[in-house]
Amino acid sequence: MAIVFLLIIHWYSSLFFQSVFHHRYAAHGMFTMSRAWEKAFYIGCYLTQGSSYISAYAYGIMHRLHHAHTDTSEDPHSPGNSSNVFTMMWQTRNNYFDIFTGKTNVEQKYTVGLPKWEAFDKIAHSPLSRLAWCGFYIFLYYLLATQWWMFLLLPLHFGMGAIQGAVVNWLAHVVGYVNFQVNNTSKNLIPVDFIFWGEAYHNNHHKHPSRPNNSVKWFEVDTGYLAMKILHQLKIIKLRTQKSHRLKV
Template sequence: MAIIFLLIIHWYSSLFFQSVFHHRYAAHAMFSMTKGWEKAFYIGCYLTQGSSYISAYAYAILHRLHHAHTDTKDDPHSPGNSSNVFTMMWQTRNNYFNIYSGKTNVEEKYKTGLPRWDAFDKIAHSPISRVAWCGFYVFLYYLLAPSGWYYLLLPLHFGMGAIQGAVVNWLAHVVGYVNFKVNNTSKNLIPLDFIFWGEAYHNNHHKFPSRPNNSVKWFEVDAGYLAMKLLNQLKIIKLRTQK
């Protein structure tokens, strides 16, 4: 039971930072915060994503390119450009690392207003750091796993951030329901999104990419937006006006 609890905590804490900091703050500037809080969120990303740490700067550029070229050959992660979710994950990984390393020539308009902490990224992004985190997860399982079968869950911890992004970016362009007609294949993956912090309302998001609240229908609940409202009330962030 302790292992399942650990997996749930890791899932939702990692997803919180990818949804709120990487996606809604870095890529879409749905709220503002001080540089001090920005660095705190960087550290939070590292502590929760661990071996699958993602640079907010590189992620934001990747995601902005996705919105600019959705479902075309220039989309850095579209199911239409891959035969299955695993090839899409590999393509996404290559595009992400090319952006992070500067191998991809990115237009300045996609870099505007992005958070950036190169010194921290260099440490958090290093192979040594990733291997150390993997070792830490294995150690936790050594302490907590009641049987060897539980070790089969370790890959979820190793690739947590990448897996969360892949599920939404693949499935939410393949299955689900549509609230709005848009010029791409984006769909709302599930009507009650208690799994992806509201990121599963992908069709709604592609219709209103700058809107802080991804929910539209009465039954849709965007946990990420509720979290941002709380952070706004605590004056940690300044939320942009809802449109």
């Protein structure tokens, strides 16, 4: 039971930072926050993503490219460019690292307003840091696991962020339902999303990429948006209004 609880906590905490900070803040600028809180969110990403930590700056660029070139040959992570989810994950990984290391020449319009903390990324992104996190997960399982098969769950912790991204970016372009006719294959993965912080409403998001609330139907619940509303009320972030929003990528 302790292992299951650990896996659930890791899943939702990691997904919270990827959804709210990486996706909605870095890539789409749906809200603003102070530099101090921005750094706090960077640290939160590192503590929850661990061995699968990704840079908010590089992620923001990659996701903006995804919206600009969805389902074309220039899309950095489209099922249409891969034969299966594993090859898509590998291609996504390569495209991400090319952006992170500067090998990909990125137009300035894709970098506007992105959060950047190079010194922190250098440490958090290092192979030594990733190995240390893997060792920490193994140690936790050594303390908490009661059956040998539980150790088979460790890869979920090792690649948590990548797995979450792959599920949404692959499945939500392959299966699901559609609320809006758009010029790509995006779909809403599940009607009631308590698993992906509202990221499962992918078709809604592609129709309205700058809209903080991904839900449009009465039964759709965007928990990521609810979390942002709470953070807004606590004055940790400031949600942008649609009128003031300028990032349309």
